[in-house]
Every structure is written in structure tokens, then in C-alpha cells.
Amino acid sequence: MNVHGVPHRSLREAPDGGAILAVDQTRLPGEFLECRLGSIGDVADAITAMRVRGAPLIGIAAAYGLALALRDDPSDAGLDRATDLLGATRPTAVNLAWALDRVGEMVRPLPPPVRAEAAWRSAGAIAESEVAACLAIGRHGAELLRRLERPAGRALQILTHCNAGWLATVDWGTALAPIYRLHDAGVPVHVWVSETRPRNQGLLTAWELGAHGVPFTVIADNAAGHLLARRNVDAVLVGADRITRSGDVGNKIGTLLKALAAREFRVPFYVAAPLSTVDLSIRDGASIPIEERSPGEVVGTSTLPAINPGFDVTPASFVTAIITERGVAAATEAALAALRAGDSA
Amino acid sequence: MNVHGVPHRSLREAPDGGAILAVDQTRLPGEFLECRLGSIGDVADAITAMRVRGAPLIGIAAAYGLALALRDDPSDAGLDRATDLLGATRPTAVNLAWALDRVGEMVRPLPPPVRAEAAWRSAGAIAESEVAACLAIGRHGAELLRRLERPAGRALQILTHCNAGWLATVDWGTALAPIYRLHDAGVPVHVWVSETRPRNQGLLTAWELGAHGVPFTVIADNAAGHLLARRNVDAVLVGADRITRSGDVGNKIGTLLKALAAREFRVPFYVAAPLSTVDLSIRDGASIPIEERSPGEVVGTSTLPAINPGFDVTPASFVTAIITERGVAAATEAALAALRAGDSA
Numbered sequence: 001m002n003v004h005g006v007p008h009r010s011l012r013e014a015p016d017g018g019a020i021l022a023v024d025q026t027r028l029p030g031e032f033l034e035c036r037l038g039s040i041g042d043v044a045d046a047i048t049a050m051r052v053r054g055a056p057l058i059g060i061a062a063a064y065g066l067a068l069a070l071r072d073d074p075s076d077a078g079l080d081r082a083t084d085l086l087g088a089t090r091p092t093a094v095n096l097a098w099a100l101d102r103v104g105e106m107v108r109p110l111p112p113p114v115r116a117e118a119a120w121r122s123a124g125a126i127a128e129s130e131v132a133a134c135l136a137i138g139r140h141g142a143e144l145l146r147r148l149e150r151p152a153g154r155a156l157q158i159l160t161h162c163n164a165g166w167l168a169t170v171d172w173g174t175a176l177a178p179i180y181r182l183h184d185a186g187v188p189v190h191v192w193v194s195e196t197r198p199r200n201q202g203l204l205t206a207w208e209l210g211a212h213g214v215p216f217t218v219i220a221d222n223a224a225g226h227l228l229a230r231r232n233v234d235a236v237l238v239g240a241d242r243i244t245r246s247g248d249v250g251n252k253i254g255t256l257l258k259a260l261a262a263r264e265f266r267v268p269f270y271v272a273a274p275l276s277t278v279d280l281s282i283r284d285g286a287s288i289p290i291e292e293r294s295p296g297e298v299v300g301t302s303t304l305p306a307i308n309p310g311f312d313v314t315p316a317s318f319v320t321a322i323i324t325e326r327g328v329a330a331a332t333e334a335a336l337a338a339l340r341a342g343d344s345a
Numbered sequence: 346m347n348v349h350g351v352p353h354r355s356l357r358e359a360p361d362g363g364a365i366l367a368v369d370q371t372r373l374p375g376e377f378l379e380c381r382l383g384s385i386g387d388v389a390d391a392i393t394a395m396r397v398r399g400a401p402l403i404g405i406a407a408a409y410g411l412a413l414a415l416r417d418d419p420s421d422a423g424l425d426r427a428t429d430l431l432g433a434t435r436p437t438a439v440n441l442a443w444a445l446d447r448v449g450e451m452v453r454p455l456p457p458p459v460r461a462e463a464a465w466r467s468a469g470a471i472a473e474s475e476v477a478a479c480l481a482i483g484r485h486g487a488e489l490l491r492r493l494e495r496p497a498g499r500a501l502q503i504l505t506h507c508n509a510g511w512l513a514t515v516d517w518g519t520a521l522a523p524i525y526r527l528h529d530a531g532v533p534v535h536v537w538v539s540e541t542r543p544r545n546q547g548l549l550t551a552w553e554l555g556a557h558g559v560p561f562t563v564i565a566d567n568a569a570g571h572l573l574a575r576r577n578v579d580a581v582l583v584g585a586d587r588i589t590r591s592g593d594v595g596n597k598i599g600t601l602l603k604a605l606a607a608r609e610f611r612v613p614f615y616v617a618a619p620l621s622t623v624d625l626s627i628r629d630g631a632s633i634p635i636e637e638r639s640p641g642e643v644v645g646t647s648t649l650p651a652i653n654p655g656f657d658v659t660p661a662s663f664v665t666a667i668i669t670e671r672g673v674a675a676a677t678e679a680a681l682a683a684l685r686a687g688d689s690a
Contacts (some may be wrong), residue, residue: 013626029647093355197542197565206649218651220643221567222544222599226635226657229601254567256574260609290571298540298565302374304551306563312571 001166001173001180004031009131010057010167011064013124014038020064025167029207032311040069040082047089047096054168055241055277059095059182062086065104068236071141074112076298079104091289091310092250093241097104099126103304108312121132127170141178141237141272141323146187148226148234148268155188155215157234159224162252163204164239164272174239174272176208178323183214191216192233192332194224197277198297198308224258228265236262238280240322247331248264248285253309259318269319271331275324278336285313321326346511346518346525348377348556352475355402355512358409358469359383365409370512374552382406385414385427392434392441395544397515400586400622401475403569406439407431408448408468413671415464419457421676425451431602436634437595437656439624472515476621478670479517486523486582486617486668491532493579493613494532500533500560502579504569507541507597508549509617519584519617521553523668528559536561537578539569541597542652543642548662569603573610585618585667592661592676593630598654604663613665620669623681630658 001008011022019038027051035051037043038065043065046052053063069082083100090096107115150156164175172180180190191209191217195202202218209216219227227233236258242250249255249271262269272331282288288311295306319331326342329335346353356367364383372378372690380396383390388410391397397406405461416429428445435441448467450462495501509520509533517525527534536554538561540547547563554561564572572578581603587595607614612615627633633656640651664676674680 006678029649181540194544197540203649210649216650218640218649220598220651220653221565222542222597222602223652223654223657225599225601225605226654229657236603253565253571255571257606259568260570260603295563299548299563304374304548304555304563305561307568308565309568309571312574314566315645338419 001170001208001214004271009061009171010179011052011170013128022046022052022061023167025053025204026051028167029203030160033237035067038068042086043068044085044089053201054163055093055095056130056169056174056274057167058090058093059099059276060123060130060170062089062096063099063123063126064102064104064120065124067116069109070107070116070119072197074115076108079108079115090291092291095276096192097275102126110331130169131171131213132275134169134174134177135191136325137174137272137274137323138181139326140325142181142185144270144321144323144328145178145235149284150234155190155193156182157190157232157258157317159192159194159233159236159257159258159345160205161194161202161226161238161255163201163208165205167204167208168239174274175237176205178237179214180212183212184198186298192220194254194258195219196254197221201252221254225261228261228267231265236267236269238271240271240277241311242288243273243278243322244282244285244288245278245336246279246283246333247319247336248288248289249316249319249320250285250290250311250316251313253312256314263318269318270321270323271319273324275326275340278340284328285315288313296312310322346516346553346557351379355517356397356472356515362415364408365399367391367406369398370398372550373512374548382410383413385410385430387625388413389430389434398489399508399548400438400440400584401514401519401619402512403435403438404444404621405472405475405515407434407441407469408471409465411445411448412464412468415452415461419460420585421453424453424460424658431587435636436511437636440621443621447471462500475514475619476516477502478621479514479519479522482519482617482619482668483522483526484515485670485673486615487526487530488524489615489666489668489673490527490580492611495579500535501527502535502577503535504537504539504572504578504581504603505550505605506539506547506583506600509555510550510553512549512553513584517621520582521550522617523582524559525557528557529539534559538563539566539599540564541599542566566599568639570606573606573612576610578612581612581614583616585616585622587633588616588618588623588654588667589627589630589682590623590625590632591628591678592664592667592681593633594661594664594676595633595656596631596657596659600659601657601659604659608663614663615666615668616664617668620685623685628659
């Protein structure tokens with residue numbers, strides 16, 4: 001999307017082909033600059049330190065990381081080691097394992113000397129396919145949001161959480177893709193941006209929206225219930241790190257509270273995610289691994305005892321619909337399976 | 346309560362009688378020190394800047410502020426001006442107007458020369474009566490919490506929000522009073538402390554509990570839903586800034602989200618407050634004035650657009666019970682009226 005009129009992506013191949021260049025998300029919203037990741041170690045560190053973050057983006061970065069590792073050691077053992085190292089960087093988002101699996105399955109049958117180049121191309125293909133998926137999510141989501149009832153003359157009011165924008169997905173975003181699409185089409189839209197403690201990824205969303213020109217207002221996470229109760233929100237729209245096959249949604253900590261409030265106050269709660277986010281291996285949200293992050297993200301350098309779960313699970317029954325690149329589905333096993341069947345057709 | 350073994354109160358009369366001494370809550374948890382408030386201007390500034398905060402405490406501080414003003418100008422006009430100035434410092438907590446009304450009604454019939462001294466004594470009486478109310482809330486609340494079912498051998502797990510401890514109430518606290526009482530009686534209790542963005546009053550609660558020796562763990566506000574969903578909480582227990590006569594509860598922003606999650610996951614949601622918190626003049630929570638605070642509390646010195654409502658309203662239907670100094674009542678007009686009838690008996 002645009003940064004003050006100039007199109008950008010959050011991750012791209014370096015022109016010299018020796019690395020990937022990724023927007024350093026720990027420097028935003030203060031500074032907009034790219035970091036050069038030229039080795040598997042660089043990529044793993046960037047994911048762990050959240051310089052590169054967002055479920056789809058860390059999958060793509062990991063795929064490129066695997067390709068970089070294979071340049072040094074294209075053996076089966078090297079492939080296994082690199083896959084294990086990258087797979088262990090973050091536990092909750094399914095996209096990481098999904099992308100590593102795709103690249104691994106593709107290169108393992110190949111002779112070692114051509115594996116690195118094939119992996120690099122495969123990573124690029126995954127990136128392009130994610131961008132295409134986000135574009136399609138934007139199209140389907142915009143259709144859905146456009147039909148929401150709202151008072152005449154008032155902008156469409158969308159509440160989001162965390163950052164599910166182009167920073168998290170190379171381009172367009174998942175939850176933000178329909179918003180960009182509506183805005184670009186001239187539909188008045190305003191976004192309530194939940195700051196998303198403890199890491200404040202809401203400020204990434206604020207930065208993105210501001211740079212592209214979409215009106216927004218930041219709120220403390222605590223204020224979401226009040227806004228929903230006072231009918232200031234037409235829809236809640238978030239991304240996802242992992243969706244079970246029955247439609248339970250693992251996403252940034254705090255998502256569940258917004259879903260509960262949305263249902264109570266009869267506001268639709270939408271999840272936007274590519275079908276690659278659906279983990280067919282698990283049915284129940286209780287099986288989604290929840291990353292326990294550092295207490296220091298909550299209490300700083302103090303020695304106060306703290307815990308810091310990075311994600312929570314919103315039961316499918318609270319999800320009005322899931323917006324995918326294949327269309328909009330109810331959060332049920334049958335509806336998700338039907339979309340996937342379309343996928344394999 | 347104790348600070349490392351030494352009993353303290355959050356507000357007291359200066360030994361020379363010329364001022365009140367209040368714990369500066371903006372310096373905690375880093376520094377524990379008192380500020381001297383020797384004029385109505387000092388008191389009003391301290392309330393506005395939240396050096397003195399907490400619904401019961403700002404009522405008491407305002408009562409003393411009125412007394413200090415009457416030392417300079419004990420006329421009817423002086424009394425009116427002082428009441429207006431102090432009453433405008435914070436809008437949501439009903440205790441402020443309640444305490445000013447009580448002192449005003451008491452001193453207005455008196456000849457001006459004796460008004461200041463009478464107001465000073467009246468403020469002191471209000472403070473002592475609030476401490477007694479908190480002690481009784483602790484007794485009733487401890488009885489209630491002690492009966493909660495929990496796994497054998499596990500400490501009682503209480504989730505709280507904001508600070509409703511002795512810092513906010515001279516001594517004991519409202520929500521924290523039952524916890525101190527259980528802890529002092531040897532009942533194992535552990536408190537989940539919600540940090541309470543944007544002002545982080547949860548860190549005041551953490552400091553209080555730590556200084557008194559009660560085990561606790563700080564969480565981001567966003568994590569409350571996850572903890573409740575995972576059955577790590579036996580009860581949610583919060584204070585209140587204003588309760589309508591039908592039992593709707595105005596309290597720190599974010600309280601509503603915890604109430605919604607508590608009900609969804611079948612965890613009791615208790616509100617602890619003296620009966621002076623009940624505003625008989627309003628029935629519906631929508632009539633509780635919600636303070637709009639500075640956007641800078643959310644987004645710092647940045648120029649990002651933000652809004653910052655300081656409070657939200659939890660409908661009575663989400664409140665399992667209200668713990669008062671007169672006993673425990675359902676959050677209904679009839680039950681609250683019955684408690685008040687006991688009050689006038």
C-alpha cells in the first residue's frame with residue numbers, strides 16, 4: 001500500500017538477490033526503514049524479535065530463510081536443521097509451519113545443488129500468492145462491509161485489533177484489505193484502532209492507515225466495550241494466527257474480549273484470513289498452542305511478577321463470518337470445508 | 346494497610362493541622378512519598394492530576410479542601426465557589442459530590458467564623474466512616490469469597506481491575522479489603538492484576554499487594570478473557586465510581602469487558618463499594634457521566650488521533666452481587682433499597 005503516495009511492500013527480494021529486505025516493524029511508527037536479512041540466522045532473529053511479524057508475513061520470511069540456509073548447506077540434514085530452527089521461532093501462527101512445509105515438500109525431491117534456487121523461487125511464489133489472497137479478501141470483505149446498515153451520512157465505523165494490514169502480509173493485509181479497498185473506492189470509512197498491549201501493534205495499524213490516508217482513532221484496549229455498547233461501531237474486523245477446522249480463531253491476546261462485547265451488543269464480528277490459516281489437524285481451539293512471551297513486555301524492567309500470553313482463542317460461535325480469498329464462510333466445519341473444496345476444484 | 350510491616354493510610358491530617366498529607370499516587374510504584382496539600386488549590390490540583398485518586402478518596406480529599414477554603418473565606422459565597430471548584434475536578438465518581446454535599450449541609454447553618462473548623466472535623470468524620478465501611482466490606486466480602494468453590498490445595502484466584510485498594514480509600518480498600526482480610530486470616534489468595542491502561546492503576550494495586558505481602562501477578566488488560574476462559578479465576582472483584590439505584594455500575598474503563606467475559610465463562614463478578622457510591626438520582630447507567638480524558642494518556646506525545654473515555658458502564662445484569670458495608674446485595678433496585686432501609690434503621 002501507499003506510504004505518502006508511494007507504493008510499498010513490507011518484504012521484498014534485495015535487487016542483488018543476496019537477501020530479503022523487510023520493513024523493521026520495531027522501529028515503526030517512529031521510523032520507516034528496511035532491514036537486510038541475508039542468512040537464516042538473520043531471518044530467525046528478525047522473527048523472534050518481531051522486526052518481522054504478522055502471521056502471513058512470518059511464513060513468507062521463513063520460506064526465504066530456508067532458501068538462504070540451503071545456499072550454505074543444501075543436504076537433507078541441512079534442510080531438516082533449517083526447518084526446525086525457523087519453525088521454532090514463534091509457535092502460534094500456523095502460517096510458519098505451512099510455508100516451511102510447502103517449500104520443504106517442493107525441494108526435497110530435487111538434487112541438492114538446485115535446492116536453494118528452487119526454494120528461493122518457491123518463497124517468491126508464496127509471497128505473490130499471499131498478496132493475491134489478500135487482494136481477494138479485500139474484494140470479498142468490501143462487498144460484505146458495504147452492505148452493513150449504518151446511519152445515513154455517517155462513515156462506516158470498523159473496530160480492529162493488533163495489526164492485520166500490509167505490514168503483516170507483504171501487501172493489502174487481511175483485516176485491513178477490505179478497508180483499503182472501500183477507502184480507495186471512495187466509501188467513507190473510519191477505523192477504531194485498539195492499541196494492542198503489551199506490544200502496541202495497534203500503532204502499526206495507525207501508522208499504515210495514516211500513511212495511506214484512511215481516517216482512524218486510537219483507543220486503549222479497555223475502551224472497546226464502551227464503544228460497542230454506545231453503538232459507535234458497525235463491525236469488528238480482525239485477522240487470525242490459526243483457525244481450527246471447526247472455526248475457532250486463535251488471534252492476538254484481547255481478540256476474545258472484543259468478540260464477547262460484539263456479540264453482546266449485536267455488532268458483527270468478522271475474521272479475515274487466507275485459507276492457509278486454517279489448521280485442518282485440529283478441531284478444538286483448546287489445541288491451539290498459545291505463545292507465552294516475556295513478562296518484561298508487560299511490566300518493563302521492573303521485577304513485578306507477570307504473565308504474558310500472546311494470543312487467545314475466540315470460539316467459532318462468536319464469529320459472524322470468516323472472510324477468505326475464496327469468499328465468505330460461516331465459522332463452521334461444513335462451511336470451511338465447502339470453501340476448501342472450491343479450492344481444490 | 347502495611348508497607349513492609351508499617352501501617353499507613355493514603356491520606357491523613359498534617360500534625361500541625363494546616364494541611365492534609367496524601368500519598369502521591371503518580372510517583373508510585375517507583376517512590377512512596379506524601380505530598381502536603383495546604384489549600385483548596387492544592388487539593389483541586391492533586392485530584393485533577395490524579396496524585397490523589399480513587400472514588401472514595403477524592404471525596405474525602407475534597408471535603409478537606411472545602412475546609413481549607415473556608416479558612417480563607419467562610420462566607421456563603423466562598424462556600425459556593427469552593428464547592429463548585431472542587432466538584433468540577435472529576436465528573437464520574439459520585440463520592441465527590443456526595444462528600445461536598447455532606448460537609449456543605451453541615452456547615453451552611455453555622456455562623457461563618459466556626460465553619461472552617463466544623464468542616465475540618467466533618468471531613469475527618471467522613472474519612473473515619475469510609476475506613477469503617479471498607480473494613481465492613483472486607484468482612485462481608487471475605488465471607489462471600491471464602492465460600493467459593495475451588496480446586497483443593499489451590500489458592501483462591503481473584504481477578505481485579507484498576508486500583509480499589511487502600512490507596513483509593515484511606516485504608517483497606519473496597520475490592521481489595523476482602524482480599525487483605527482473607528490473606529491476614531491465613532487463607533491462601535492470589536490476585537491477577539490487570540494493568541489498567543492507559544493510566545496503569547493496576548501497578549498501584551501490584552505495589553499495595555506486594556507491600557502488604559499478598560501474592561499477585563500482573564497481566565495486560567487484553568489477557569483477562571484468556572485467563573477466564575482457561576478457568577484460572579474464581580471470581581472477578583472490582584470497585585465502583587458510581588452505581589445507579591438499579592445496580593448499573595460505572596467503573597474504570599475496561600471493567601465492562603471483564604464482566605462480559607466473567608458471565609460467558611460462569612465466573613462470579615462482584616462489585617465492592619460503600620453505599621455512598623449508589624446515586625439514587627439516576628436509574629439507568631446511560632445517565633452516568635463518562636469522563637473524557639486526554640488523548641495523550643493513550644498515544645503519549647505523538648499527534649495520533651485518539652479518544653480516552655475514563656470509565657464504562659457494566660449493566661446490573663452482569664453483576665453477580667454488590668458487596669457493601671451493610672452486607673451483600675443483588676444488583677437490583679429492590680435489593681439495594683433493602684440495604685439502604687437497613688442503613689436508615
